[in-house]
Amino acid sequence: MLFNYTRSPVVLCKDSDLRCKILEALELAKKVVCKREKRPNLNYKCGMREKARNGATKFSLFKYLNKFENEFHLDQEWLQKLYRLSTLDPKDSRYKFHQILPNYTKDIKITLNDARGLRADLKLFLHCCWASKFLLLPVYYSDIPRIKNGRSGxxxxxxxxAYPEIFKIIRAPFFSELECDVDISRFMAESSMKNLGGMPTGMFELAQLGRLRISPTSYWKNLQTTQFRELQGLLTGI
Structure with missing residues (x-):
């Protein structure tokens, strides 16, 4: 399957490998959260002490997914349910998140801010599953992990x-902290760069040989044909 045109993610690995890969992606997501929050480490107690009254919570993965793996079959059904819940409005999902969370969370009231924070970090987790190359996200999926800048909003x-090599090249012009030796803007017109900057994450999928799969949808019609061919050639040669 080259592109996922469905409305649900597609698992690429063997069922027997899925549990291990899910846990590895979760650990990657937790490391990203620690770095995001400028904390050397976080744990379950940090999540429990966090107050939701100040806005969406930040430590949801530590609070709600602590030693939970033995309570669930970490299979495609669990992953698909998690994906569906991450797409819901937090006003609704706050009452449904317990479907994918361990039993101890049933005694924890999930407020609206809790639900907002949990949804955001579950989307980060899904991104890490994609970056780990065992989950093919729908081409419509557009949730690159972002956080509001306190100064500018x-x-x-x-x-x-959690950015694979090719994705770093694509995002480097729009994310100043990325270190990348390839300047993709040299191969594209300025108008095309604007389109590239808003492209859904799901349109970029890494093949096993590290080549970029670019979805041939109408989204690309605004790209200049010659520039697009140059871009394809550049990325295919990496």
Whole structure:
């Protein structure tokens, strides 16, 4: 399957490998959160002490997914349910998140701010599953992990440690903290760069040989044909 045109993610690995890969992606997501929050480490107690009254919570993965793996079959059904819940409005999902969370969370009231924080970090987790190359996200999926900049209020990217090589090249012009030797802007017109900057995450999928799969949808019609061919050639040669 080259592109996922469905409305649900597609698992690429064997069922027997899925549990291990889910846990590895979760650990990657937790490391990203620690770096995002400028903390050397975080744990379950940090999550429990966090107060939701100040806005969306930040430590949800530590609070709600602590030693939970033995309570669930970490299989495609669990992963698909998690994906569906991450797409819901927090006003609704706050009452449904317990479907994918361990039993101890049933005694924890999930407030609206809790639900907002949990949804955001579950989307980070899904991104880490994609970056780990065992989950194919829908081409419509557009949730690059972002957080609001306290000074400007605008959303900025933060999960650079979970960016595969090709994705780094694509995002480098829009994410100043990324270190990248390839300047993709040299191969594209300025108008095309604007389109590239807003492209959904799901349109970029890494093949096993490290080549970029670019979805041939109408989204690309605004790209200049010659520039697009140059871009493809550049990325295919990496």
């Amino acid at each position: 605008r959303s900025v990217e933060y999960a650079k440690d």
